Amino acid sequence: MIKYIIKRLIYMIPVILALTFVVFTIMYFTPGDPTAVILGNEYTEEASMQLKQELGLDKSFIVQFFNYVKNLIRGDFGISYISRAPVSEQLLGRFPNTFKVVAGAMLFCVCLGVPIGVLSGTKPYSLFSNITMIIGLLGVSLPIFWLGLLLILLFSVNLGWLPSSGIDGFPSLILPSVALGANYMANIMRTTRSSMLEVIRQDYIRTAKAKGVSQRNVIRKHALQNAMMPTITVIGMNIGALLGGVVLTETVFSIPGTGRFLVESINKRDTPCVLGCLVIMAICVAISNLIVDLIYAYIDPRIKAQYSGGRS
Amino acid sequence: MEDTAKKITTKKEFFKQYKKKSRLQEIWKMFLKNKLAVIGLIIFIIIVLVAITAPLIANYDNEAIKINVPNRLKSPNSEHILGTDELGRDIFARIVHGSRISLIVGLSSVAVALFIGGAFGAIAGFFGGTVDNIIMRCMDVFLCLPDVLLALAILAAFGTNLVNMTIAIGLSFTPKFSRVVRSAVMTVRGIEYVEAARAIGATNVQIITKHILINCIGPIIVQVTLYVASAILTISSLSFIGLGIQAPIPEWGNMLASGRAFMRDHAYIVMAPGLAIFITILSLNLLGDGLRDALDPRLKQ
Numbered sequence: 001m002i003k004y005i006i007k008r009l010i011y012m013i014p015v016i017l018a019l020t021f022v023v024f025t026i027m028y029f030t031p032g033d034p035t036a037v038i039l040g041n042e043y044t045e046e047a048s049m050q051l052k053q054e055l056g057l058d059k060s061f062i063v064q065f066f067n068y069v070k071n072l073i074r075g076d077f078g079i080s081y082i083s084r085a086p087v088s089e090q091l092l093g094r095f096p097n098t099f100k101v102v103a104g105a106m107l108f109c110v111c112l113g114v115p116i117g118v119l120s121g122t123k124p125y126s127l128f129s130n131i132t133m134i135i136g137l138l139g140v141s142l143p144i145f146w147l148g149l150l151l152i153l154l155f156s157v158n159l160g161w162l163p164s165s166g167i168d169g170f171p172s173l174i175l176p177s178v179a180l181g182a183n184y185m186a187n188i189m190r191t192t193r194s195s196m197l198e199v200i201r202q203d204y205i206r207t208a209k210a211k212g213v214s215q216r217n218v219i220r221k222h223a224l225q226n227a228m229m230p231t232i233t234v235i236g237m238n239i240g241a242l243l244g245g246v247v248l249t250e251t252v253f254s255i256p257g258t259g260r261f262l263v264e265s266i267n268k269r270d271t272p273c274v275l276g277c278l279v280i281m282a283i284c285v286a287i288s289n290l291i292v293d294l295i296y297a298y299i300d301p302r303i304k305a306q307y308s309g310g311r312s
Numbered sequence: 313m314e315d316t317a318k319k320i321t322t323k324k325e326f327f328k329q330y331k332k333k334s335r336l337q338e339i340w341k342m343f344l345k346n347k348l349a350v351i352g353l354i355i356f357i358i359i360v361l362v363a364i365t366a367p368l369i370a371n372y373d374n375e376a377i378k379i380n381v382p383n384r385l386k387s388p389n390s391e392h393i394l395g396t397d398e399l400g401r402d403i404f405a406r407i408v409h410g411s412r413i414s415l416i417v418g419l420s421s422v423a424v425a426l427f428i429g430g431a432f433g434a435i436a437g438f439f440g441g442t443v444d445n446i447i448m449r450c451m452d453v454f455l456c457l458p459d460v461l462l463a464l465a466i467l468a469a470f471g472t473n474l475v476n477m478t479i480a481i482g483l484s485f486t487p488k489f490s491r492v493v494r495s496a497v498m499t500v501r502g503i504e505y506v507e508a509a510r511a512i513g514a515t516n517v518q519i520i521t522k523h524i525l526i527n528c529i530g531p532i533i534v535q536v537t538l539y540v541a542s543a544i545l546t547i548s549s550l551s552f553i554g555l556g557i558q559a560p561i562p563e564w565g566n567m568l569a570s571g572r573a574f575m576r577d578h579a580y581i582v583m584a585p586g587l588a589i590f591i592t593i594l595s596l597n598l599l600g601d602g603l604r605d606a607l608d609p610r611l612k613q
Contacts, residue, residue: 018453023465030469137348141594143545145552146568146586149575157576244458251553262461263553266468274468278461285456 004297008290019282020072024065027275037269038081055079072279078272080265087276091258095280097167098257101249102242104177109185109238114231117192121227122219124197132189139186144245148179148252165254180249184238188231195230199223228299236292240285339530342606349602355595363411370405376562377401385578394584397567398574403581406562407588413563414592417478418544422536424482429489430532434520436490437497448494451487459484459542460549467555477556481546485539492535496528503527530607534600541596548589564589 034057035048052058056067071078077087120129155175156164163172199205200223208222209215247259254260258277265273343349362369370376380400388395394403436447454462459481466480500506501524509523525532548565550556557563559570564585571581 015453015456018450019456022453022457026465026469028469031471137597138594141541141590141597143548143586143589143593145549145565146582146589149568149572149582149586153575153579153582240456240458244460247460247464247553248549262464263555266464266555274465278457278465281461282457285458289456 001297005294008293012286012290016283016286017069019286020069020279021065023275023278023282024068027271027278028061028064030269030271032269034081034269034271068275077276077279080273081270082268082273087272090261090273091276091280094256094258094261097255098243098246098250098259100167100173101176101180101255101257102239102246104173105181105184105242105249106239108177108181109188110235113185113188114192117189117231118196118219118224118227120189121193121196122200122223129193132193136186136190136193139182140190142183142186144179144183145248145252147182148175148249151175151179152252167253167255167257176249176253176255179252180242180245183245184242187238188234191234192227192231195227196223199227202226225299229296232292232295232299236289236296239288239292243281243284339606343602346602346605348598349606352595352598352602355591356599359411359592359595360415362408363415366408366412370402370408372405372409375402375405376409377560385574385581387578388580395578395580397571397581401562403567403584406567407564407584410562410564410567410585410588411592413474413557413561414544414547414589417474417481417547418540421478421481421543421547422485422540424479425485425489425539426532426536428482429486429491430493430525432486433490433493434497434525437494438501438516438520438524440498444494447490451490454487455491457484459488460546463546463550464555467550472550472555472558474557477547477550481543484546485543488539489535493525493528493532496531497524500524500527531604534604534607537596537600537603541593541600544596545589545593 033048034055035051036043038051039047049058056064059067068078075088077091079085080087080090083090116132120126120132123129152164152175155162162175164175166172167176205218205222208218213222246257247262249255250257250260251263258280262274262277262281265271265277366372378401380396383396383400384398386392386396386400392402392404394407397403397406432447432451436444457465462484463477463480466483467476470476470480497520505527506519506523509519514522547556548563548568551563551565552569554566554569557566559566567585568582571578571585575582
């Protein structure tokens with residue numbers, strides 16, 4: 001297992017490097033002279049040249065990229081064009097808020113999506129199952145930002161139960177997490193339900209029933225473990241989507257997180273900040289993919305066997 | 313006489329029931345059995361018709377664009393069935409015209425993704441080995457970046473306009489399409505008719521375009537339907553955060569963004585555009601799910 005973890009960790013390095021390269025290349029094409037943005041009214045040809053030298057912008061693309069990566073390894077994301085503060089500081093201040101929202105949404109969709117999917121899959125034609133199917137169908141089509149606005153209208157404006165913006169304390173996390181997670185909850189629910197339906201028709205389930213295992217244990221020990229594989233894949237794929245959706249959620253709920261910082265930086269043409277946000281989000285996706293792979297390996301004995309020298 | 317005539321008709325009927333239906337008819341029949349999918353198809357056709365006939369339904373310049381401040385924030389009434397927005401423009405007219413942008417950008421960005429992703433996927437799936445490895449590892453890297461973020465990055469670098477938006481969304485969906493096409497190609501690659509085509513001297517390009525892609529079109533169509541839905545969602549998401557379609561042009565996402573500030577007292581202002589996005593995406597999702605089930609040979613019984 002350790003061998004597998006190490007292998008996956010090493011595999012992550014080129015992925016992150018390549019991602020950084022992609023994002024760096026895209027941002028390199030930003031039109032306009034960044035020194036004009038920084039200097040504003042004090043713009044002169046000389047000052048611009050000097051600043052370019054200072055920031056290393058006069059070097060070739062490849063050199064600039066290598067310098068960026070070299071600094072990145074030391075945790076240095078460069079300096080903001082606008083505020084002149086280190087990007088890493090600003091990211092550090094905002095990332096925890098994003099993490100809270102994403103973790104909340106994750107918790108919401110896994111804790112609700114999986115059990116409802118399992119229940120609905122074990123009793124396929126019941127009223128409960130039909131209702132969850134309809135909710136699932138509507139849920140996957142709901143735009144995050146519209147749901148967010150509707151939640152604010154209902155719970156903040158009309159009922160006054162929960163705050164509509166900001167991020168202090170648990171109550172302010174509820175609406176953003178639900179808005180962000182609802183879509184993926186529906187997705188997870190539908191996947192769990194259909195894989196549960198598929199598993200329950202298998203021969204080994206009939207065998208287990210035939211040898212007298214109780215319904216509860218058939219579900220828990222035989223069906224669930226096999227049905228979880230597609231669910232975990234979908235959960236893993238959704239982490240990336242959640243990080244994309246966080247941009248919208250933070251805009252709707254005015255949360256000072258990485259997503260909103262990204263949008264603000266794009267509007268201000270603050271390239272180092274945009275780059276920093278994108279890189280940090282890409283690293284998050286890469287790490288969560290790794291975690292999903294490890295969970296996968298832990299659950300699936302076929303993968304485990306490959307790396308434990310056949311002892312498994 | 314009468315007797316023989318009767319016999320013939322019954323004979324015809326007798327053979328009719330054994331006559332083999334074409335695959336397409338079979339799929340269509342399966343599709344029609346799925347009521348939700350048919351509803352999705354009907355709704356989507358209505359949306360397309362609305363988009364095509366938008367100028368006949370509402371006047372673009374006078375109702376959807378022209379600012380009419382005395383008329384602002386009117387709740388739905390007989391003159392403005394969905395009310396007016398913060399600048400006095402008719403929301404219904406704006407939604408009708410907004411459908412055009414959503415559909416055009418949605419469809420063309422998926423076309424971009426299908427063309428580029430499909431080409432890479434087909435090459436990877438057809439040749440396999442090292443080519444496959446290189447292409448798919450590159451696609452994996454792109455897949456790590458959430459598609460909204462990739463589109464955002466491209467728009468941030470190249471500026472926001474309709475063409476850039478189409479390309480940005482198209483490129484952000486490219487890796488997904490290359491995967492779909494690749495796996496579809498791999499399933500038909502080994503079948504005899506490919507071998508037969510090669511035996512009569514067809515070139516690789518001919519084999520891929522004429523024989524392979526035609527035969528794996530089913531799963532690709534399903535994905536196209538579902539991704540048009542996500543593309544439309546991405547357009548309105550980008551416009552909502554102010555990086556997509558810009559202000560005077562009506563688009564569902566930017567209608568929500570500008571109406572947001574007034575929703576506390578005028579909730580209707582965010583209802584209609586949101587519902588428009590929701591219904592469009594729902595119809596495409598229903599359609600896509602229905603097509604998938606209809607094309608799945610395992611579900612024939």
